[in-house]
Amino acid sequence: MIIDTKTLRDFILEYGFVSKKDLETAEEEVKKNPSKNLGQILTDGGKLSEEDLNFVKGHVFGIPTVDLRGEKIDPEILVEIPEPLARRHNIVAYKKSGKGLEVAMLDTDDLIAIDFIKKRSGLKILPRLTDKESIRHALLQYQKSLKAEFGDVISREVGHLSTESELSGVEDTGDLEKMAEELPIVRIVDTLLSHAITQKASDIHIEPFEKELAIRYRIDGILHDAMILPKHVAPGITARIKVLSQLRLDEKRLPQDGRFKIETGGITGSKVSFRVSILPTYFGEKVVMRLLPEDSNGFSLEFHGLGLEAVHKAIRQTVGMILVTGPTGSGKSTTLYTILDILNKPEVNISTVEDPIEYQMPRINQTQVKPEIGLTFANGLRSLLRQDPDVIMVGEIRDRETAGLAINAALTGHLVLTTLHTNSAAGAIPRFIDMGGEPFLLVSTINVVISQRLVRRLCLSTGKAGDAGEKYFLSKAEIKALESKANFGRVLEALIREKVAKDGSTIEAVPFYKPKGSDACPTGYSGRLVINEIFSVSPTIKDLIIKRAISDDIEKQARTEGMLTLIEDGLFQAASGLTSIEEVLRVANE
Secondary structure, eight states: OOOOHHHHHHHHHHHTSSOHHHHHHHHHHHHHOTTSOHHHHHHHTTSSOHHHHHHHHHHHHTOOBOOOTTOOOOHHHHTTSOHHHHHHHTEEEEEEETTEEEEEESOTTOHHHHHHHHHHHOSOEEEEEOOHHHHHHHHHHHHHHHHHHHHHHHHHHHTTSOOHHHHTTOOOHHHHHHHHTOHHHHHHHHHHHHHHHHTTEEEEEEEEOSSEEEEEEEETTEEEEEEEEEGGGHHHHHHHHHHHHTOOSSOOSSOEEEEEEEEOOSTTOOEEEEEEEEEEETTEEEEEEEEEESOOTTOOOOOOHHHHHHHHHHHTOSSEEEEEEOSTTSSHHHHHHHHHHHHOOTTOOEEEEESSOOSOOTTOEEEEOBGGGTBOHHHHHHHHTTSOOSEEEESOOOSHHHHHHHHHHHHTTOEEEEEEOOSSSTTHHHHHHHTTOOHHHHHHHEEEEEEEEEEEEEOBSSSSTTOBSEEEEOOHHHHHHHHTTOOHHHHHHHHHHTTSSOTTOOGGGSEEEEOOOOSSOTTSEEEEEEEEEEEEOOHHHHHHHHTTOOHHHHHHHHHHTTOOOHHHHHHHHHHTTSSOHHHHHHHHOO
């Protein structure tokens, strides 16, 4: 549905949506690029919102517009359009009346979808224009329908399976293959995977116990019970996952690791890779699957202020080392992949040694460690140095040999990215020395050290930071309690420097936010963000390293030079309306 340029121009000027100057600039762009229309150029350039463009289209063509954000759709009306069709055509049924079925659409010219829904429902279809965010919100409500039906779907399929006594003697590989292809098992596993994706889980845990099989999801860093299944379905589910991951069905005594991926459709669709780990336990094989998005387009550095400047300065170097530290599950690998994404240019040769390869990235040579055949981090890194790389990523430094090779690579004309398991940024230096790194070599190689954690992000009702949760101000008692963990003066300086707070503000006048549950966001949290502490290896810190100073002394100097600690950075993010103080203390309070 395209409006001719003159009609659109006149309407926009009449309602004052865009300045005359911006409109003339867009018209010049249309002349240079005839394949684009005026409305598309204005929205792509941020001069005209999609909502305003829909308003214009609605008035010109006489089609009403609708905004479904914040609207709860009756499930009986929502299912008038099957979810796959809704996602494929970006069309949602939201209201039924004597006049017909009202549907929200991005493209009211999609006559094929309208005709199909008309035949299926037997109702007159009343198209309404909407925007992408409105459609996304409406599609989320299919998730809730899936969650409500989850138990019924699984229970129905479980009822079709063989009984426990019939399955107890299954050992033959052929029988296991047959079991993995049984329709009920296939449907159960497909439902588990689909539900985990729609719930934005990062991990699926399938855990066998004496009399039951527990299914749990990790969502925003917290494990949640999803379902308890009868014990006798465990062999079939495990066999199905092994088939998908191309693992040995007859091996039940040793751990196995594998991988597979599936595609999801619709406006929010993408490829999702599942990293599979199977571990024998007393009551059977436990399966843990890590969900990883296949595309790397969403990577962005979630740093700010002086820390962001330090990281960008290190990225611009052609030699040296960028060191990321933190516990398992703190987002270290994602940070390294984000940096690789920035460095990934035609003139740069990038090679990695990883265990496992979490994200597959184009134009990057990624090597999977396989200790069972002798391909360790050290051997892989030694071979990489003969492959003429500019940038090397070592998934993790685990031993003295790998540490020495990484230092040598950073000294001989390569930029090395790697991770280390320590609790703080300053603690990485003594840990490196303990692993055999000589202080005089470390001061010549390490450019920047990053320590990070992941905290849950507050739900945003309008998409703007600061419009999340329940606003409140810290009492004197709360400030006093927190002062033992963080320096509020430094946090306030950062807030003022980055224009989150006004000059002259006091911490008592800075608003913070508590999670506020809603139908769309029951916990008050959705997604996660990074809190970090980052320091560059300055001349004064180099002197401390040479003297083999303890981590407390290094941290004290780094803070003097502007580093915020994990809790201080968390308080900064909380004051920015992105998370809560309670969440920061849960994750970073040591």
